[in-house]
Amino acid sequence: MIALIFRRFGFAAFTIAFVSVVMFAAVEALPGNVCTSFLQRFAQGPRLERCIEQQGLDRPALVRYGEWVAGAAKGDFGYSLKKRKPINELIWERFRNTALLGGIAALLAIPLAIFLGIVAGVRRDRPADLTLSSAAMLAMTIPEFVTATALIYIFAVTLQWFPAVTIVSPGASLAQMLPNIVLPVIVLSAVLVAHIMRMMRASVIDVMASDYVQMARLKGVPERQIIRKHVVPNAMIPALNVIALTIAWLLAGVVVVEKVFNYPGLGTLMIQAIYDRDLPMVQAIALIFSVIYVGVNLLADLAALALDPRLRRKGH
Amino acid sequence: MKKSLLLSAAIAVASTAATAETLRIPHELGYGGSESIDPISPQRFYEAIQNVYSRLVRQGDDGRPSADLALSWEATPDAKEWTFKLRPGVTFHNGNEFTAEDVAFSLMRTQSETIDSPTKGVMEIIDHVEVVDPLTAKVVLKQTHADFPLLVMDYRIKMLDAETCGGDLDALCESGVGTGPFQLTGYDPLGTTTLDRFDNYYGGAAGVEKMELIAIADQDARVAALQAGQIDFIYALSAEQVPLFKNNPNFTVQSVPTGRWVGLVMNTTLEPFNDPRVRKAIRMTADRDALGKLVYGKDGFITSCDHPVWSGDQYRAEIECPRDIEGAKALLAEAGYPNGLTVELFVSDISEGAVKMAEVLQNQAKDAGITIELVQAPSDGYWGDVWMKEAFFATGWSQRPADQILNEAYRSTAAWNETAWNSADFDAGLDAARGELDFDKRKALYGNLQKELWENGGSFIPVHLNTVRAFSSKLGGIQPVEDFSIRYEDVTKSGSGS
Numbered sequence: 169m170i171a172l173i174f175r176r177f178g179f180a181a182f183t184i185a186f187v188s189v190v191m192f193a194a195v196e197a198l199p200g201n202v203c204t205s206f207l208q209r210f211a212q213g214p215r216l217e218r219c220i221e222q223q224g225l226d227r228p229a230l231v232r233y234g235e236w237v238a239g240a241a242k243g244d245f246g247y248s249l250k251k252r253k254p255i256n257e258l259i260w261e262r263f264r265n266t267a268l269l270g271g272i273a274a275l276l277a278i279p280l281a282i283f284l285g286i287v288a289g290v291r292r293d294r295p296a297d298l299t300l301s302s303a304a305m306l307a308m309t310i311p312e313f314v315t316a317t318a319l320i321y322i323f324a325v326t327l328q329w330f331p332a333v334t335i336v337s338p339g340a341s342l343a344q345m346l347p348n349i350v351l352p353v354i355v356l357s358a359v360l361v362a363h364i365m366r367m368m369r370a371s372v373i374d375v376m377a378s379d380y381v382q383m384a385r386l387k388g389v390p391e392r393q394i395i396r397k398h399v400v401p402n403a404m405i406p407a408l409n410v411i412a413l414t415i416a417w418l419l420a421g422v423v424v425v426e427k428v429f430n431y432p433g434l435g436t437l438m439i440q441a442i443y444d445r446d447l448p449m450v451q452a453i454a455l456i457f458s459v460i461y462v463g464v465n466l467l468a469d470l471a472a473l474a475l476d477p478r479l480r481r482k483g484h
Numbered sequence: 485m486k487k488s489l490l491l492s493a494a495i496a497v498a499s500t501a502a503t504a505e506t507l508r509i510p511h512e513l514g515y516g517g518s519e520s521i522d523p524i525s526p527q528r529f530y531e532a533i534q535n536v537y538s539r540l541v542r543q544g545d546d547g548r549p550s551a552d553l554a555l556s557w558e559a560t561p562d563a564k565e566w567t568f569k570l571r572p573g574v575t576f577h578n579g580n581e582f583t584a585e586d587v588a589f590s591l592m593r594t595q596s597e598t599i600d601s602p603t604k605g606v607m608e609i610i611d612h613v614e615v616v617d618p619l620t621a622k623v624v625l626k627q628t629h630a631d632f633p634l635l636v637m638d639y640r641i642k643m644l645d646a647e648t649c650g651g652d653l654d655a656l657c658e659s660g661v662g663t664g665p666f667q668l669t670g671y672d673p674l675g676t677t678t679l680d681r682f683d684n685y686y687g688g689a690a691g692v693e694k695m696e697l698i699a700i701a702d703q704d705a706r707v708a709a710l711q712a713g714q715i716d717f718i719y720a721l722s723a724e725q726v727p728l729f730k731n732n733p734n735f736t737v738q739s740v741p742t743g744r745w746v747g748l749v750m751n752t753t754l755e756p757f758n759d760p761r762v763r764k765a766i767r768m769t770a771d772r773d774a775l776g777k778l779v780y781g782k783d784g785f786i787t788s789c790d791h792p793v794w795s796g797d798q799y800r801a802e803i804e805c806p807r808d809i810e811g812a813k814a815l816l817a818e819a820g821y822p823n824g825l826t827v828e829l830f831v832s833d834i835s836e837g838a839v840k841m842a843e844v845l846q847n848q849a850k851d852a853g854i855t856i857e858l859v860q861a862p863s864d865g866y867w868g869d870v871w872m873k874e875a876f877f878a879t880g881w882s883q884r885p886a887d888q889i890l891n892e893a894y895r896s897t898a899a900w901n902e903t904a905w906n907s908a909d910f911d912a913g914l915d916a917a918r919g920e921l922d923f924d925k926r927k928a929l930y931g932n933l934q935k936e937l938w939e940n941g942g943s944f945i946p947v948h949l950n951t952v953r954a955f956s957s958k959l960g961g962i963q964p965v966e967d968f969s970i971r972y973e974d975v976t977k978s979g980s981g982s
Contacts, residue, residue, distance in 0.1 A: 198864050198865065199862060199864050199865030199868070199869055200864070200865040200868050200869070204865065204867075204868045205864055205865065208866075208867040208868075209867040209871065209900070211867065211868055212899065248516075250515070250516050250518075251515070251516045251517060251518045252518055252527070253518060320708050320711075320712070324708070324711075324712040325708075325711045325712045328712065328713065331712065331714055332705075332708040332709055332711065332712030332714060333700060333705040333706075333708050333709045333712075333714060335675070335676065335698050335699075335700070335709070335714060336675060337672050337674060337675025337676065338517075338672075338674045338675060340675075427702055427704070427705070428704065428705070428708075429705070430700050430701070430702055430705030430708075430709070432674075436701065436702065439702075440513075440516060440701055444516065445864075
């Protein structure tokens with residue numbers, strides 16, 4: 169069991185290391201280097217020399233990779249070309265804001281989705297299920313930037329209940345952030361709920377048709393108790409993976425949603441850095457995203473181990 | 485009933501009075517939040533410095549320099565010594581008096597190696613500044629420049645208070661103390677920067693009580709913020725965004741010419757473009773008006789005849805350049821290409837419309853038997869690997885005054901001489917214009933240089949781009965001038981609601 173957990177951790181660490189190599193190599197493979205790419209037509213004379221010296225580009229790629237990884241492991245991601253500041257001074261507040269947005273969306277969406285999935289599964293093909301399933305299909309098929317734009321038009325432009333875009337100062341307190349995150353959270357949650365609910369519904373339907381549920385029914389166990397004790401725990405296992413995948417999706421969704429709402433998170437910072445060709449910043453944020461992605465999947469694996477004794481016994 | 489109506493009206497007035505007088509414009513976060521309030525900093529906070537400081541000379545309605553902190557100026561006959569008479573009784577926001585000492589300080593610090601200002605290259609023409617008396621400053625140049633007032637009209641050459649800045653020529657001055665129509669009250673480049681009306685402004689108190697510069701980096705988000713009433717104004721709408729505001733009575737849309745251009749460059753030293761007839765033939769095939777409409781939309785441009793001087797510049801030459809396919813064919817035949825020719829054109833998504841422009845020219849040039857093969861280069865590394873390396877390629881330039889663009893792009897020794905234009909006569913013409921103190925004669929000299937570029941040059945500059953802005957209809961007094969020349973002190977805000 170312990171060995172199993174260690175193996176999962178090892179695999180996660182390997183994945184992150186691999187991603188870091190790919191990201192570093194991708195930047196190296198671009199025409200020119202970090203400095204010429206950033207400075208564009210100003211890439212000449214003392215300005216270029218200063219940039220090369222500051223970024224340490226005069227040293228071999230392997231050495232720079234080693235320093236980058238060692239620095240990143242300590243939370244030091246180097247120096248932003250555009251903002252002329254150490255990257256770690258810039259990203260942590262952004263990280264907090266993104267975590268706030270994603271966290272609230274996940275906290276609201278996951279329990280709601282599980283509950284709705286159970287309702288839909290238990291009431292299969294009845295009006296409640298049909299309504300929920302159609303709504304879920306709708307939420308899944310409409311891209312989040314369309315949902316976001318529609319919500320802005322209705323609630324910000326027309327009704328003026330919420331701000332259309334986030335305007336806060338750095339260091340804004342949670343209370344100041346809250347009115348700004350209502351619309352983004354709704355957009356993110358809608359897609360999350362739809363995906364998880366559909367998986368949960370399918371899973372509940374499977375379990376409801378299983379032999380042990382039939383057996384329990386024949387024994388006269390009350391339906392409520394069957395659902396609570398037998399259906400829900402067993403239906404949760406396949407749903408867990410979908411939840412992990414959906415949270416990973418959240419990272420991509422959060423970039424789009426942050427951009428639409430001008431939300432000061434990692435996503436907008438990354439888009440801006442790409443636009444500015446601030447490659448050290450892009451690398452740093454991409455690495456953080458991949459760590460989160462791998463971390464969430466690792467957690468899902470561990471949770472599945474905890475929930476399903478069979479996985480532990482087979483020694484996966 | 486009547487009473488409650490009155491009451492609610494009173495409440496409405498009371499609740500809007502606080503916000504109606506605040507002009508909220510977006511801050512585009514051009515430097516990602518590390519903006520400096522020092523006007524000559526490489527990371528200047530443009531939206532703030534525009535309102536906090538003033539210049540010696542500002543752009544008049546005719547494009548020529550007009551009085552600001554300097555009331556008048558005159559030069560010695562060799563145009564090497566310029567004497568500025570300053571406006572009396574001007575005070576900085578902190579109460580200090582504005583004097584010639586401040587002029588000397590503000591001008592000399594632009595040359596600092598430490599600050600490394602983008603204005604350094606141009607302002608290095610100054611040798612020293614003499615303080616003749618508190619209201620007279622004499623600027624002594626290293627070389628002749630008949631248009632020196634144009635150089636100090638630059639939107640970054642603002643007057644600072646030498647005392648508040650500590651008199652150190654090599655230090656950034658981030659006090660934010662100026663003589664402008666607004667004074668800085670809260671500095672927050674990533675959030676909301678606040679400015680208050682300066683009641684002692686020499687031009688009369690501004691039309692609004694407060695300004696807020698609100699950081700929104702993304703243009704789509706700025707559009708949403710304007711629609712939702714979170715800001716009052718946005719710059720640089722794209723063609724797709726214009727319809728969002730165009731027929732809406734709550735907004736005003738203004739299209740304004742600028743000096744920005746996107747063009748195609750032929751290297752005048754490389755085959756087949758080393759023959760001026762080939763260059764002109766290719767340029768003659770263009771129907772500039774049709775090209776502009778296709779690439780930038782009906783209101784998006786003003787046509788140009790391959791001269792880089794824009795329509796709002798006092799020195800722009802009037803040139804006719806209609807499409808002339810027969811003329812182009814004749815020139816090609818003369819140059820030894822009676823059956824047409826094939827050239828490669830390197831393009832990339834580097835500037836707005838660059839690729840589309842190349843495609844339109846490709847089509848238009850066909851009629852004269854010119855085959856243009858487009859080579860799509862990656863935009864990564866374009867400025868290092870393609871620009872000024874290939875024989876025929878795309879380029880883009882921001883707005884510059886006539887003297888500056890002609891010197892930066894066409895003087896034989898210029899670092900960005902992208903057409904490899906090497907003409908001793910042209911260089912001499914540039915020097916002559918700089919030395920000519922008579923405006924009409926100077927204008928004629930600059931005109932000749934532009935005509936020379938149309939006849940023989942290597943640049944294809946079909947149009948100069950317009951910029952389109954949208955703002956709340958509650959705003960008044962926004963003149964249809966380019967962004968750098970908007971006078972926010974003249975803007976008023978009326979009506980109810982926020």
